[in-house]
Amino acid sequence: MGSTTSVAGQRQHAHHFKNGREEFEACKQGMWIFLVTEVLFFSGLFLAYAILRVFYPEMVAAAHHELDWKMGGLNTVVLLISSWTMARAVSAAQRGQAQKVVSFLLATFICAGIFMCVKYMEYSHKIHEGLLPGSLFSFKDLLSVDKVGLFFSVYFVMTGIHGLHVLIGMGLILWIMKRASRNEFGPNYFTPVEMLGLYWHFVDLVWIYLFPLLYLVS
């Protein structure tokens, strides 16, 4: 964006916009369109999952028992709370409370960190047990279940790509935190915080579906 930034969220909008409001709305619409592409991206994975469920219902039912719903549930709670702290960070930015923006973003970052730690524990447990994708699958109790490795292919790809989104989000949070601490945002300019919020809530949204689909099928 070809505009300059000054103190406390006072900022000249780019010359091709009528005013700052219009620029904000345009950015936000662009963000929503990006989120549409994200839904389509994930929908391929959800489709793969649906095919598994339709063609191998017994296999999916047997395999999901190896996922720990307590871990999944904990991560659901952690991500929801992080959405809340993110929403508070956006409101604080709109009110020009730089210190609060930084604190709430830090809280969000910590939640994201907890999420990744839990994921790490889950992954290492699965790798250790041989609950792995496709032909790598070597978990003895389920070896007799036909095509069981496919469930873990879908599990690792879906949660892996979601986890990648979390990691990218963590990077973005750090960046926006730094900008907030420089007092860049205020009532007239908080676009980056808002966009980060939309992205982060979307990551939460995906997990809201992944949790019951992967951990709670019955």
Next chain:
Amino acid sequence: MSHHDHHEGHHHVLSDSTALKTILALLSLTVITVAIARVDLGVLNFPVAMFVASVKAVIVCSIFMGLKYENRENTVIFSTSLLFMLIFFILTFGDLLTRGDVYVKGQIIPAELQAAGPSKFSKPWIESPEIIAHGKGLFAAQCTSCHGDGGAGNGPAAAGLNPKPRNFTVGEGWKNGRKGSQIFGTLTKGLNTMPAFGSLPSEDRWALAHYVRTLGPHSAEKDSDADLAKVGVDPNQEGGGGSAEKSIPLEAAIEILSES
């Protein structure tokens, strides 16, 4: 920028108390999701879980993401993604669930061959004129491209193959052997460039084995009970011995999806 200021409407700021109520609602719904999963609602489990997840998703979108507080444009934009997702699902399942033909590792087995229906042969490992006739039909459809019409190993596709397809009219040079159970084994597992036909119902594989034996010199070698046991057949029990895969292998389905 003062002359533009009257264009700049007021941004909605989410109040702290609304944010708090929202997160409490979301957490309660998560508890409900987990609780419901532990109760058996039969077929309802899945729709209920998806319904609760969707309620949560709507709350996140409308309040945290603010769709509720702005004009409809972004809601419409985001909804289109769900519409396209629906089309994606409907077209894929409309296709996958209505295929008469079954795909096996990139090769198509026509419906009339894989839909053998209820078993016609109670003990298919026993040679009979009927099962040989059945095998003849299968052979013409599945094997002649490589092995030739008369089974001499001179089908149109044979030229490009190394090793060459077996010549069934001679008794020598068989790697796995000419007994019924041995040919059955070859068909189940494949042999080098000879593809596996394990996806055919086992009685079809037996029928092919019996037919292939008629193409060469008469062989007195018969299957012993031990030979039959090697390919999973209990001679005292009726049934095909070894099962066929009736469903579409998923790898094949995914392959097809990724190609399109």
